[in-house]
Amino acid sequence: MPESRSYGRIVFRPGEPYAPTPELTEKIQHLIGAGKYRSALDELFAILARNPADPEALTLALIVLSASRTTQIQSAEPLGPRYLYDRRLDPLCAVCSQCGSSWVASNVKFADLKTRLSMMNPVGLQCNNCSFTLCRKCLKSIYFGGGMGVFNRSCPKCATETLGVPVYPTGRPPMQLGRRPEHVAALIVFREGPVPPGREYIEELAEARSPDALDDKAELIGVPVNPWPDDIESHARDKLAVFVGAGRISSAGALDPEAATLTDESGTRVHLVKMYQAPPSAPIVPVEDEPSIDAEVLRCRIPELRAAADRLHPGVNRLVGRMLVEHLERLAVPSQAGRLAGETWSALFSTEVLDTSREGLLETLRKALLADQHEWAEVDRPEIRLVLSSIPQASAARAQAYFTGGYLAFVERQRLEASAGGKGFGHWIVCSDGQNVTIHLSCCPAEAEALMLLAQDLMTAAEWARGMGR
């Protein structure tokens, strides 16, 4: 088995022992037999979302994908690009070293047979020494060029082995945008040319490249780009700043969007930007990210924090207590691998600081609603300077007005003051009109490598425009 070139972190290797999940194989067999390929993959995706390298789920997925194209297309649940491009299948794919095309390395199923394998018209060949891989098309252009049947299949890269079968997976580069725990707020499609991409085009593109945008009913926006600039990313950032400034899209998530440039089926260049809502609302375990020790350590504290909140007196105490814990819980996800490091974040996840935060927020919120003004309190601790703000408005847009000089300026002042004392700065903000409650968190850790979090909903359009221009 060659040491494959790996595009992803995980590459499937057949024959890895595993303890079979009771009835899983039977269930998948039944679904395949009924032509329910999508249902079968949904079952397996759920497992792979938790463990992207699960050998049993990958083996079964390979079997699902081995159905002939004709059989699959005529089935009750044919597989479209939403499924075939899914990142959870990347470990099963092989990529041509010549042209970059990829395919599911399904013949690897036979790799553990003890007999020599011979295949007619294979999809590709691979060097057993260096894992150099060629697809069928490139194979022909290299070895059968000029109409001459030359069967010298020695590896063009290392020349020490003959290319052969089976082709082991090499992993493939992502075909879809990533999935984060947050809800997708908008998908913006920048397409080369003077004609704005229509909804049908965008939906088709999203189905293949970012299906979660459709699942989350995100806003879909098409933008024509003519001429196509050298730096499409800067161009897109400028456009987004304009959209945010004009209120066309929410500012949430715009500072940390996900983007990719690709070529569509007609050869037209397309740049995709996916924006997420903040705070996150629908935790999904990301496919590729492995839990970092920091996020994991903090996440381990969640049950204790939640239990403490549940012990509170029913009513507003418990409500606010739970909201704080849930906010932290959404942050302590594997996608924040290594970014929640340091004392500042650790302090925010401590029972003591959380109790102090809750009590302080309840008190400032009571005062804020009484006096109809922004009320805040400070808590100085050895590792963190904590500010607890309450604003008598539930709407983030209205709450922005309570920060004289803007939210960012407020945060910056507090951050500087905290860092002068060698501390991080944490800022809980409760917004309520007396009926609805929302909670925001800012955190500027003392540690430079740790995640800096801004309450993005509280930034004005002008602040967004400045932020996007940085």
Added chain:
Amino acid sequence: MGKGYGAMTSAALFWFDWQEISDAGHATYGAYAYRQLLPLIARYGELETGTICMFFDGDCIAEGGLEIPCQGFEEQLCLSAVERRGTDRCYVVAAYSSGALDLNKLHQPLGRAKAIGYLGKTSCTGMKIDDFVQLTGSMSLEFSLRLSGSKLNKVSFAFVGDQQLREWGFDPVASPDAGT
């Protein structure tokens, strides 16, 4: 059953932190609280049109467990603040009104004016007068004032002088004709 002042009744508890008032230099926190409340009652009470209101006040010393009714998020916040401080650090003015005085109207001006130590208001909506008296008794509050139109019977009230009460629009009566 109550004696019935008609359907237009409202009842509320106004909570103050007496420690905060004292710390701010007001020697008699009860007087301070009434000096905030009575001018507002004069303003919103439509004294000439038959307002009837009874006031009970005192430090909240609970006899056994207290069950304070409340309505909505803001009133829960108030009780949360009471709970954090402890009820015995709270001075409470309890009012039961029938007629033109809507006690809910007093809350917002108190908050906006940033009355010292004012923690908030809790409503006793729909409570019968007998139940209200029982509640104030369980909090160790005493019957202090009875307002009937502009006529103010000082049952056990001695915080504000008659001259000041007249300036606010009340007609103080020295000898109480208290009762429900």
